[in-house]
Amino acid sequence: MVKCDICNKEATKDAKLKQGGWANVCEDCFNKYAAKIKGTFTTLKNIGKPGRKIYSD
Numbered sequence: 001m002v003k004c005d006i007c008n009k010e011a012t013k014d015a016k017l018k019q020g021g022w023a024n025v026c027e028d029c030f031n032k033y034a035a036k037i038k039g040t041f042t043t044l045k046n047i048g049k050p051g052r053k054i055y056s057d
Helices: 025-031
Strands: 013-015 022-025 042-043
Touching: 013 025, 022 025
Parallel strands: none
Antiparallel strands: 013 022, 013 042
C-alpha cells in the first residue's frame, strides 16, 4: 500500500500539485490539491499490470 504524501491515507493517484511538484495522493487530497490537467496524473492501482494506461483521460 502506498500512503498519501499529504495525509497518510491510502494513495490512489500520482499527481502534479497546484503548488508545484508531484505527490502520491488519496482521493480527498487529489480533489483539494491536484492540478487535474490531462497528462498530470495517473492512478496507482494498475502499476505493474500489463496494458496499464499511463495517463488519465
